[in-house]
Amino acid sequence: MKKSNKISTSPLISYETLLAQFQQLLRSNNLKFTKQRENILHAMYNHTGHFTPEELYRFIKSEHPELKTGIATIYRTLSLLENAGIVTSISFGTQGKKYELGVKAHHDHIICTNCGKILEFYDEAIEKRQEKIAKEFGFIMEDHSMKIFGICPQCQKK
Amino acid sequence: MKKSNKISTSPLISYETLLAQFQQLLRSNNLKFTKQRENILHAMYNHTGHFTPEELYRFIKSEHPELKTGIATIYRTLSLLENAGIVTSISFGTQGKKYELGVKAHHDHIICTNCGKILEFYDEAIEKRQEKIAKEFGFIMEDHSMKIFGICPQCQKK
DNA sequence: CTTATTGCAAACGTTTTGCACGTTT
DNA sequence: AAACGTGCAAAACGTTTGCAATAAG
Numbered sequence: 001m002k003k004s005n006k007i008s009t010s011p012l013i014s015y016e017t018l019l020a021q022f023q024q025l026l027r028s029n030n031l032k033f034t035k036q037r038e039n040i041l042h043a044m045y046n047h048t049g050h051f052t053p054e055e056l057y058r059f060i061k062s063e064h065p066e067l068k069t070g071i072a073t074i075y076r077t078l079s080l081l082e083n084a085g086i087v088t089s090i091s092f093g094t095q096g097k098k099y100e101l102g103v104k105a106h107h108d109h110i111i112c113t114n115c116g117k118i119l120e121f122y123d124e125a126i127e128k129r130q131e132k133i134a135k136e137f138g139f140i141m142e143d144h145s146m147k148i149f150g151i152c153p154q155c156q157k158k
Numbered sequence: 159m160k161k162s163n164k165i166s167t168s169p170l171i172s173y174e175t176l177l178a179q180f181q182q183l184l185r186s187n188n189l190k191f192t193k194q195r196e197n198i199l200h201a202m203y204n205h206t207g208h209f210t211p212e213e214l215y216r217f218i219k220s221e222h223p224e225l226k227t228g229i230a231t232i233y234r235t236l237s238l239l240e241n242a243g244i245v246t247s248i249s250f251g252t253q254g255k256k257y258e259l260g261v262k263a264h265h266d267h268i269i270c271t272n273c274g275k276i277l278e279f280y281d282e283a284i285e286k287r288q289e290k291i292a293k294e295f296g297f298i299m300e301d302h303s304m305k306i307f308g309i310c311p312q313c314q315k316k
Numbered sequence: 317c318t319t320a321t322t323g324c325a326a327a328c329g330t331t332t333t334g335c336a337c338g339t340t341t
Numbered sequence: 342a343a344a345c346g347t348g349c350a351a352a353a354c355g356t357t358t359g360c361a362a363t364a365a366g
Contacts (some may be wrong), residue, residue: 031346032339032345034346036346053330054330068349072349075332091251094357096330097330097331110297129283130304133279133306134268138311142271143308144305145303146302147302148288148292188319190364192321212355226322226324228322234322252331253355255355
C-alpha cells in the first residue's frame, strides 16, 4: 500500500478543454476574452515546466510582436489565472516567482541550487503530518509550501 | 518514544555569551566590532520573535538617534549574522524576509494569514521524509523550507 | 596608519499602478 | 454605448551597491 512519488510534466487536459475552462471563468466574472489572454494561456500550455513572468513576456513578444503585449498584462493575467487555480507559482524570494500550468494535483518542489532545475513530488506522509501539526496548534490550515534545496545528480557529476 | 513539537520563544543563552560569540566571530574574520553592530545584536536579543529589517531599522533609530544608523547597515549586519548562523530568516516572497535570533535548533513555521503571527515547530517525521525524498531523487540535500499557512485560534474566534 | 565600516543616495530587479486609449461585449 | 482591458511610463517595494568620509585595530 505504499504510495510512490510521481513527477508529472505534461498537461493532463487538451488545449481545447483548458481554453473552454478559461473562457467559462472569464464569462462568469464579466471579464473579456482578449487576444493577449489567449496568447498567454496558449504559450503556457505549450511550455513544459516553470517559467518567470519575464520569460513568458519575452516569448509572447517574439511570437506576437504586432500586439506589443506589455509586461503588466503578463502579470495581470498570471494573477488572474493563479487566483482561478489554473496556474500555480513558486516563490524565490527577491528573485521573484516561477509559474506553471496548475492543472496538476498539489505537489511540493525539490530544487537544484546549482542549475535551478525544479522537480515535483507529492508525499502523502508529509501531507498528513502537516495537517496534524496545524490541528495541534489549533490552526485552520489553508495552504502550505515546502521546498527542498540541494544538488541534483547531473550537477554532482560535474 | 514520541517526539512532541516544541515552541521556543526566549533566548537560550545570556547576552554576555552571545556577545562573546559575536566578538569571537568578528575577530576571527578580521572584522571590526562597531557600536552599530553591537546595537543591532542587543536589539535582537531583547526582541522576542520575528522582525523585518525595516522594523529593526526603526527601532535602532529610535534607541540610538545620534548614530544615524542607515538601513544598509542593518541589512549588512543581518547578512553577516545569518551567514554566521547567529540569526535565521524566513522568506515571505516579494514581501521580504523576517529574522530572528537563531541560537535555536532547526525548525519550520506555521503562520497565521490573518494576523501574521508566526509559530515554530519541529517535526521529526517530516524531517526524515524530506531526507528520504531528496535521496530518492539522487539529490544531495542542502536545505529545506516549509511553511504552513492558516488561521490561528485567536483569529478564528473573531 | 591601515583596513574595515559607515551613511547616504543612487541603482537594482520584480511587481504594481494610474491613466488615456482600444477592444470586447 | 458601456465596461473592461490594454500599453506605457512611472512608482513602489525590499534590497544592494558605489563611494567618500569615519572609526576600529
